[in-house]
Amino acid sequence: MPVNKIGFVHIRVTDMDEAVEHYSNTLGQEIVSREGGKVYLKAWDEFDHHSVVLEEGGVGLVKIGYKVDTVDELATYEKRAQSFGCTTTRVSNGENLAVGDGVAITLPSGQRVELYTEIEYLGTQTGTLNPDPWPRDMRGAGVHRLDHALISADDPAMVERFFGEVLGFRISERLITDPGNPVLIGTWMFCGQKAHDIAVVKGPDNKLHHFAYWLEDWSQILHAGDVFAMDDVSVDVGPTRHGITRGKTIYFFDPSGNRNEVFTGGYITGSDFPTITWTADQLAKGIIYISREVNERFTTVFT
Template sequence: MSGILRLSHAEVRVPDLELALAYYSEVVGLVVTHSEADKAYLKGWDEHQHHSLVLAAAPTYGLNSLAFKVVERSELDRLQDRLVAAGISTSRHEPGELGEASGETVRFLAPSGHTIDLEHGQGQVGNGLPLLNPPPAPDNLVGMHPPRLDHIFLLCEDVDAITAFFTDVLEFRLTEQIMADDGHQLTTFLERTHTPHDIAFLTGPDGGFHHLAYWVDEWNDLRTAADTCAYHGIQIDAGPTRHGATRGCGLYFFDPAGNRNEVYTGGYHFDPDDEPTTWTEAEMGRAIFTYKGQVQQSFMSVHS
């Protein structure tokens, strides 16, 4: 299995770890796999890995790092060589060095200003179901209980450059792009999992973090997630709605620290030899929010 398998996890800053942990475990319904004084580790119920979200106590909110999963150790070496050949400085970390259950990791600072880990061998805890004759889901799920992490949406100043870096060096495939009238890429969607996106970049400040999205299985789950937000007094940013780009459907809301979350479903299958879809700047509103046809100002607020 060559190259990057998928998005593995993200480490997000929260000023009040206890409050954030209550929100992510009881409202979002992620499973807590480990917690300590200044960090907590969580996962979607159907993930077998130890974590897909790390909460780090810090004075500010935002993104510390994101990680991609690499199944073969030899591929970790090969990708590190590709990064070095591209002039990117890397560091190598032993299992456990970067936190609870962390695997062997190649860490680097991407040209977009984001700290990215390529991780092999994160600890496995299983999905809570027996491996022999399992039921369809555990019977102790709460909140939105998304089964797994889906994608991350980031910002940077030079979307053309980071897109070329992700395709040329990290071997991602471009699925969709929103082109500015001057010929530059305003937004790009990139995949390794044959979905519309595992990661996307929007023009903005370097190191910017827009949202982290967990998968839900169907449109009705977005309604239930919105009901859950309303019940718990969680601020909804947008949706439930459909995106033009990715053809998916989503609901956006904020954690207590101000980090934007999404639950997402839909999309399509993308083969490695498919051609990317292009949206024009004039149609950017419909590319992001199909029904409104425009992007509200609050949705463009970001943090780094």
């Protein structure tokens, strides 16, 4: 069994006030708590306590949390990670606000992943009894939920093997040099039925390329783009479509320089989904399908 889902992304920001303005008012997440110099946010369609943690002091990824269904599975993942050669440590209840006991794993590429089974339940803004389709006081882009993260690794094949063998992820799409000499450049992996819950691309170890929020459809992507213009958000790419995952997207930066994405579309996967392969000669089309051009910033800026 794979892990349940991506639960949270914890990042550093250079200026907390600017970051809160971006994640709360521009993206529309709700501030759940401010504690210990950190700000915890959730999106309106999420029922767990938080999905994004902001910590002042720099830029980049602190850790990614994945929710696991049972304590037994947590112990299994811990053992498998150790057998894989990764460093693991136990995380105590409350070490992460509102999150129960867990296991921290340092990936072969250096990023920290934390697994946990319990997190405080807050419920969605629309509730579970005769819910409205969206909340009347939705702000900004009105992001629904955290969707996925893309990290970089000097050896993406090793990290792909980790997510597959240790955490039970499957591969939806792979980007390779060419079929005659198949060196892995990027991999898109899922733990449920989404197109991806994690992606790994060739790049520096221990870095984040972006994390993404789900929106309902293409018109909501365009609406988000309008909000980004109103709020002078620095847009990296889009609105456009990916070849890989078939998603519709805008990439943009928070005020600290962490890259975010709003994402929709794609397809459903599942345990019988056959892996799709892209070759390096089609890389630009795979990433940005319509313009078939990838700007230099997109392939060189990691945080």
